[in-house]
Amino acid sequence: MTSIREVAKIAGVSPATVSRVMNGTANVDEKKRQRVLEAIEKTGFRPNELARALYKKSSRMIGVIVPDIENPFFSELSKAVEEQAYRTGYRILLCNSDDDPQKEMMNIQMLVQMKADGIIITTNCDSTSRVLGDCPIPVVVVDRKLKGESGTAFIEADHYKGGRLAARHLVECGCKNIVCLQGPLAYSSGRQRYQGYLDICEKYGLKEQHVNCTYDYEAGRRAAGELMRRFPDTDGIIACNDMVAISVYKELTARGRRIPEEIQLIGFDDIKFSRMCTPELTTVSQPIREMGSLAAGIIIRHVEGEEFLQENVFDVKLVERDTTRRKKEQKK
C-alpha cells in the first residue's frame, strides 16, 4: 500500500500538504495541489485505507440533516458533501427532516447512537438549534447562523451583501417600485437579505414594500398572488430564493405580465435550475458546492484533530441573466 509519505515525496511537498489537499479545506497553492493530485493518481494511493488505519475510532460516517432533499439547494449541497466525504474515505448518512422538530431530534439521537463523526445540519427549528450546543459529536450548521452557542461551526453566505446586490441591480435596471419577497426573519438569511434590501431603499429614496414568504415553490406561488393584489404596479421583484423566483415567474406570466419587459425579477442561490429554466434567472449566487465541501471538510478535520474556522462566511455575487435588463440595454 502506498503511504502518504511516498505521495508527498513524488509531489515534492510535505505529508501535511497532501493531507490538506485531501481534506480540501485549507488553502494550498494551485500548482502544489495539482502535483499532489497527479501523485495520488500515479501511485493509486487510497486515502480511505490510510485514514482507516489512522483513525480507528472514527465510524467514517457523517450525518447530513436537511429539511428537504428534493429542494435543489439541498441536493446540490448534499452532493458536494458526499463528494468531499468520498474523497477522504467517509460516507454520508442522509436524513430528511421535513422541517419537523421531532424528526430532527430523532435523527440527531440516531446519528449520535451510530457514532457518526459529526452532523451537518440546516435546521429551521429553534428547539433543535438549542440542543445542538450540547451535542456530543461535532455539528456544522449550514445556511443558518444560530443564536447562542449552537454547533461546532457554521457556514453561510454573505446574505446582507446579497440583499444589497439584488436591490441595487434592480435600481440599475430602472426599477422604481421594488417589492421584496421576504424570507423568514427567524433565519439569518431572511433577516440579513432583507436588511440589505432596506439599506438600498433608503440610499436611493425608494419605498420599502414586502410580502412574507418561505423558501419553497408553493409558498412562492401564494406570495406572488398576494404581491400582485397588494402591489399591482410593481416593476421589480426580489424573490427570497430561486425556487420562489421560478414560481413568481409562473404566476406572473399566467396573469399576462411580461418579464423582464414590465416586471424585472431576481432570485437568490444560483441553483442549477436557475440556468436550466427558460428564461434563465438573474440571481445572487452563493457558492453551494464550496459550502458543502467545507462542511464535510470541517467534520473530517475535527476527526483528525486539525484546526478549523468556526465562522465561515462565503462571498456572493450577482449573476445577470434573462429576467432583468439594465437601462442601457433597454434603450437599444
Add this chain to the structure above:
Amino acid sequence: MTSIREVAKIAGVSPATVSRVMNGTANVDEKKRQRVLEAIEKTGFRPNELARALYKKSSRMIGVIVPDIENPFFSELSKAVEEQAYRTGYRILLCNSDDDPQKEMMNIQMLVQMKADGIIITTNCDSTSRVLGDCPIPVVVVDRKLKGESGTAFIEADHYKGGRLAARHLVECGCKNIVCLQGPLAYSSGRQRYQGYLDICEKYGLKEQHVNCTYDYEAGRRAAGELMRRFPDTDGIIACNDMVAISVYKELTARGRRIPEEIQLIGFDDIKFSRMCTPELTTVSQPIREMGSLAAGIIIRHVEGEEFLQENVFDVKLVERDTTRRKKEQKK
C-alpha cells in the same frame, strides 16, 4: 414501551397487518391502514425500538447508490426511500456514483463492509451489474432491468407502454413528423421506450426518426441542436426524459421556434420540475415515490424474513400539460 400487539389490538387487526402497514409494501385495505396509523399515533408506538429489539443483527442502514443526486429523478427517489426507511426505523447511506464504475464498486464494497441491510442501486455500468448477482447483501435495482441474474429484485416503470403513450399522444395532437430523442439502448428504459415509439410509427405509417441522447440536461442541449439540423421540419419531439425536454425547450425557443404552436414536446418521468417550469411539460408519469418506497420496503422485508416480489413493474400514465395540444383544442 408499546408493543406491536397492543397497536394491533387497538386497531382491531393482526400484528402482521401492523407490520405490513409499517413496511408499506403489501396491500392493506385502506380502512385498516388508517386504523393502524391512528393506533400508532395514539400509543406513541416507536417501530424503530421494536425493530431494534427484534433484529439485532441488522445494521438498520440501507445503502442507496445513484448516478447523480442532483438529478431530480434521483433526489425524489432517494427522498421516498428515506421516508419509508425512517418510518420503519432505518437510515439511508447515500452514495453518488457519478456513473463511474470504480466509484460504484468501492461504494458497494464499503456498504458490504459496513453491514448495510441492503443496497438500492441505479447503475449504468455493465461491469457493476455483473457483480451485483454475487453481492452478499440484498440488492434492489431501480429503473434498470439488468441482464442475467443481477440483484435480488428489480423495480421499474412500464417503459414500453410509456413509449407508446408518448408517440400516440403526439399523433393525436396532429404531429406527422415525430422525432424520438432516444435514451441509451444499453438500458431497458431506452430500449423499451424506443420500441413503443417504433410500434406506434408502424401502426400509423409514420417515418421513424431519432437522435441519440443520454438522460442529462447537457446531453439534451446537444441532441436538440443535432435534431434541429437533421430534422428541421419536425412537428413533434419525444424527449427521453423531463430534464432533456427542459433543455430541448430552451434550445428551440432560443432558435425562435414556438412550443407547442409549431413543435409539440413530451417528456418522461414527471419530476416535480416538469410542472414548476413555464410552460409546464406534457410528460409520461412514472410513480417515482411509490418506486422508492417499494425499494426500501423490499430491503426491510428481506431483513425481517418476509416475502417480496422479485419483478416489480409500475404502470405509467400520460400527463397532458402545456407543451402539447390536442387537435380539437387547436381548432378553437
